[in-house]
Amino acid sequence: MGELIFQPSPRELVPNTNNMSSVEYDCIVIGAGVQGSFTAYQLAKRNKKTLLLEQFVLPHTRGSSHGQTRIIRKAYEQDFYTQMMDECYKLWSQLEREAGVTLYRQTGLLVMGPEHSDSYLLYKNTMERNNVPMVILTPENFSQHIPNVILAEGDGALVDINAGVLYADRALKTVQGQFQKLGGVIRDKEKVTDITPGPVVTVSTSAGVYRAKSLVITAGPWANKLLAHIGLQLPLEVQKINVCYWKEKVPGTYDVKKRFPCFLLTEGEESDRHIYGLPSNEYPGLVKICYHIGGETDPDHRDKQTDRSDIGILQRFVARCFPGLIPEPAVVESCMYTLTPDSHFVLDCHPAYSNIVFGAGFSGHGFKFGPIIGKLLCELSLGEVPSYDLSPFRIRRFQGNTKSAL
Numbered sequence: 246m247g248e249l250i251f252q253p254s255p256r257e258l259v260p261n262t263n264n265m266s267s268v269e270y271d272c273i274v275i276g277a278g279v280q281g282s283f284t285a286y287q288l289a290k291r292n293k294k295t296l297l298l299e300q301f302v303l304p305h306t307r308g309s310s311h312g313q314t315r316i317i318r319k320a321y322e323q324d325f326y327t328q329m330m331d332e333c334y335k336l337w338s339q340l341e342r343e344a345g346v347t348l349y350r351q352t353g354l355l356v357m358g359p360e361h362s363d364s365y366l367l368y369k370n371t372m373e374r375n376n377v378p379m380v381i382l383t384p385e386n387f388s389q390h391i392p393n394v395i396l397a398e399g400d401g402a403l404v405d406i407n408a409g410v411l412y413a414d415r416a417l418k419t420v421q422g423q424f425q426k427l428g429g430v431i432r433d434k435e436k437v438t439d440i441t442p443g444p445v446v447t448v449s450t451s452a453g454v455y456r457a458k459s460l461v462i463t464a465g466p467w468a469n470k471l472l473a474h475i476g477l478q479l480p481l482e483v484q485k486i487n488v489c490y491w492k493e494k495v496p497g498t499y500d501v502k503k504r505f506p507c508f509l510l511t512e513g514e515e516s517d518r519h520i521y522g523l524p525s526n527e528y529p530g531l532v533k534i535c536y537h538i539g540g541e542t543d544p545d546h547r548d549k550q551t552d553r554s555d556i557g558i559l560q561r562f563v564a565r566c567f568p569g570l571i572p573e574p575a576v577v578e579s580c581m582y583t584l585t586p587d588s589h590f591v592l593d594c595h596p597a598y599s600n601i602v603f604g605a606g607f608s609g610h611g612f613k614f615g616p617i618i619g620k621l622l623c624e625l626s627l628g629e630v631p632s633y634d635l636s637p638f639r640i641r642r643f644q645g646n647t648k649s650a651l
């Protein structure tokens with residue numbers, strides 16, 4: 246597949262005007278997950294008349310942003326993520342102050358991986374280069390700092406000191422509330438069914454028709470279903486993730502209150518390396534430990550995907566490295582990832598309609614970036630130069646596997 250091509254069909258230029266709202270918005274945002282909610286909030290902060298549309302009744306558990314906790318960290322393999330997190334931490338605490346709520350709890354993040362492997366060294370070097378506060382643990386002092394975890398033979402370990410837990414559900418409620426306080430309008434239980442591009446974009450939903458100068462699409466796992474209306478298809482794969490919680494043999498052993506850290510294993514060839522976890526928090530006595538790869542799914546039929554092949558891998562890991570946990574998941578919940586081929590986000594404008602922008606493919610690590618994604622999508626939708634270099638996130642990197650239909 247070569248260049249992006251866009252040829253509007255005549256049907257698209259004739260919006261259905263039944264139930265047309267007389268209000269013209271500055272911007273419509275589709276999808277009230279973390280990315281759409283922060284984008285709407287940023288737009289409202291800039292005094293833009295903004296409408297946030299959501300297909301489900303809020304709050305809901307059918308996308309990617311639900312659940313009580315997410316990891317926040319600066320530890321990354323790539324400089325550009327580590328550097329974006331600088332401002333992102335500031336924006337999270339600004340939101341906490343504005344709304345008078347706590348959204349972040351510092352626990353640290355333990356990074357473990359074969360000491361001389363490419364991935365482990367990338368984390369270590371990126372953190373050193375960017376002066377991220379960290380502590381390197383040796384096999385000798387590891388258990389003194391991190392009791393009740395077994396460091397695998399040959400593994401290195403470091404701690405990203407300022408990493409921690411974000412309270413996800415609370416964050417979503419907070420940012421949506423602040424958006425409304427700024428005069429923003431949220432319409433939930435309104436599924437977008439059609440989009441008509443133009444200098445004024447027309448958006449049809451299950452309940453009405455709305456118009457705006459610009460449109461932002463942040464539809465999570467449904468991104469390609471929405472983008473199909475404007476002739477774009479991205480190389481995205483939606484996966485269902487089994488969110489597993491494991492019971493402590495002695496309650497409190499791995500508790501957030503004791504500052505037990507979040508952790509992740511760096512990547513490697515072995516299948517049992519795609520594992521990460523958070524301290525016990527939302528369900529007292531239960532630690533969240535998940536596998537970073539799931540079975541492919543259609544977001545409208547998530548629960549038909551029943552692959553549990555990851556559970557065996559997790560059980561072996563828990564039995565080997567977390568002696569204080571019962572190696573049988575006590576609770577299994579569901580969430581979805583939307584993956585790009587390189588696991589980097591998509592932040593871009595439509596190649597033919599510069600007033601339609603989209604954020605997609607957050608590849609299972611986008612929550613912590615919500616405030617900065619919101620700022621960047623807001624800037625793109627206003628036609629401004631974005632605050633960060635977006636080249637790692639542009640769709641032109643997919644040329645060769647970006648389908649353009651219509």
Ligand SMILES: Cc1cc2nc3c(=O)[nH]c(=O)nc-3n(C[C@H](O)[C@H](O)[C@H](O)COP(=O)(O)OP(=O)(O)OC[C@H]3O[C@@H](n4cnc5c(N)ncnc54)[C@H](O)[C@@H]3O)c2cc1C
Nearest residue numbers: 276278279280300308309310316437465580607611612613
């Ligand atoms: C198990 C799990 C663990 C994770 N852990 C971390 C972590 O520790 N740290 C981290 O930073 N990130 C983490 N992530 C990733 C992070 O949660 C996601 O990247 C982020 O939530 C994606 O948000 P989103 O707004 O793009 O998508 P969503 O939250 O899915 O939002 C999209 C919204 O669009 C709506 N929508 C779709 N189609 C339509 C339509 N036609 N009309 C109206 N509305 C529509 C959907 O209903 C949905 O509400 C994790 C994800 C999962 C699943």
Ligand SMILES: O=C(O)[C@@H]1CCCC=N1
Nearest residue numbers: 316509521537609610611
């Ligand atoms: O984004 C994160 O921090 C987590 C942990 C690693 C895998 C995915 N999400």
